Amino acid sequence: MTDRVTDGAAVEAAIADAHRREWARVLAATTRVARDLDLAEECVQEAYAAALRTWAGTGIPDSPAAWLTTTARRRAVDAIRRDASLRSRLPLLVEPGEADGAAGMLEPDAGTIPDERLRLIFTCCHPALAQEAQVALTLRLICGVPTADIARAFLVSEATVAARVTRAKKKISAARIPYRVPRPAELPDRLRAVLAVIHLLFTAGHTAPSGASLVRPDLVDRAMHLARMLAELMPDDTEVRGLHALLLVTDARRATRAGPDGRLVRLAEQDRSQWDRTALAEAREMIVGCLRAGPPGRYVLQAAIASLYAEAPSCDQTDWPQIVALYDKLLEAWPSPVVALNRAVPLAMAAGPEAALAEVEELERDGRLSGYHYLPAVKADLLSRLGRAAEAAACYRRALGLAANEPERAFLAEQLAEHTRPA
Amino acid sequence: MAQYAVLIYAHDSAHAPDATPEDLASCDRHADELADSGSMVVAYALTPRDMATSIRGDIITDGPFIDSKEVVAGFYVIEAPDLDAALAIARLNPVVSEGGGVEVRPVHSGGLAGRAEQPTA
Secondary structure (H helix, E strand, O other): OOOOOOOOOHHHHHHHHHHHHHHHHHHHHHHHOOOHHHHHHHHHHHHHHHHHHHHHOOOOOOOOHHHHHHHHHHHHHHHHHHOHHHHHHHHOOOOOOOOOHHHHHOOOOOHOOOOOHHHHHHHHOOOOOHHHHHHHHHHHHHOOOOOHHHHOOOOOHHHHOOOOHHHHHHHHHHHHHOOOOOOOOOHHHHHHHHHHHHHHHHHHHOOOOOOOOOOOOOHHHHHHHHHHHHHOOOOOHHHHHHHHHHHHHHHHHHHHHOOOOOOEEOOHHHOHHHOOHHHHHHHHHHHHHHHHHOOOOOHHHHHHHHHHHOOOOOOHOOOOHHHHHHHHHHHHHOHHHHHHHHHHHHHHHHHOOHHHHHHHHHHHOOOOOOOOHHHHHHHHHHHHEEEEEEHHHHHHHHHHHOOOHHHHHHHHHHHHHHOOOOO | OOOEEEEEOOOOOOOOOHHHHHHHHHHHHHHHHHHHOOOOEEEEEEOOHHHHHHOOOOEEEEOOOOOOOOEEEEEEEEEEEOOHHHHHHOOOOOOHOOOOOOEEEEOOOOOOOOOOOOOOO
């Protein structure tokens, strides 16, 4: 306790900071002792409340995370001792091969609190849980986001989120989903689920699926925090670094994606001088390293594509053929119709709108993207460039019928008006 | 250790009354492997869907209860320390690579009601 700060505002700020940065570390370590997610959560919440009372008198500790973890783990141990029947009533979290090691953890040593965050992350994103449950658990347990805020972010009721979290926790304990990091053989599969959750959080925040604002910065920030945390915990995995780089590049354009009036600004018209060059450089370095490390996976390729877009001094000077080539590789690694649709955009620049339109029409016949508003939107743009205004208008109308995000709808309506204006 | 039931879903059961040993070879081999590994607690192969009779309310109908491409072809109970271990065992079932699949459910309670003898074929 070097800092003898007793200023209430400073203490509150330190606790808010520790909540944002350290929640996952504290909860993960406490869960090892409590061996029950609900009990662990309760104890961690109490520890944060205790910090608010204690730190005002004693000063902010050197390591808030260690203080919080020690406090939360003591509370968990006390709760277990006080109510031994708690142990027999609840099916405990399973920790394979470590059933006897728990005794050693009952008296946690603040100096050597192990980092258990990966266990928590892999448990929250276990494939035996539905993805919406994985998302809710990740936000609740790893990011410490209150249920009400999760509900607001996904425009569902608080009761729905609470039920999802409760049901998932129940399954974790009743089906004995183990609290551990998967073995190397299972890791690629299991990691895919974790990366998918982080990516979903980011995309849900980057272009909110519905509602009044284009971006939900809180979700974007949570996803970024998670991607950075995972990259710290698994520094050798190229897909983890690839996802982190992808989020950095994509978010570097955040300030320019919407105008001051909230309207959508297209890539070609975005003010490139406003892009976050530090983030772009950081991402570029990561991507180059990943590409050198071996055959790139889905996220590394997506990051490389996004980075190429962002590196061009102007939209006209973008290396379109190289982007198309990266998309070809991406389609091999991840054969998804959404990727094929996205590829049509650089293809139109590299090979002309006619070639791109043929690919989009092929995708249209395929039918898997029938509810996806970007398909008619991309098609409309291509038709417009080919001078086929009436057909473009029809496509904009279809896109408008499918889009739910307000700024996107406003953009589409504007395009529609432009293409139906009498010549 | 915990017990998990593994429900086998396939287009139909291979265990027809007139099934030949060849028809059942891959099922039998897998059952033997599980028995040898010590993880199998109990196992039942069911006869094909044509043998099924369903009761819903007071109506009796021919066929499986749920009208679906797959039927429950059999089930067994395994013992495993946790879900990951149970899933690792269950995914080895040959049906998984033959167009069907398995469902893994933790067992709440149960067991044989004191009548362990096999049905006479």
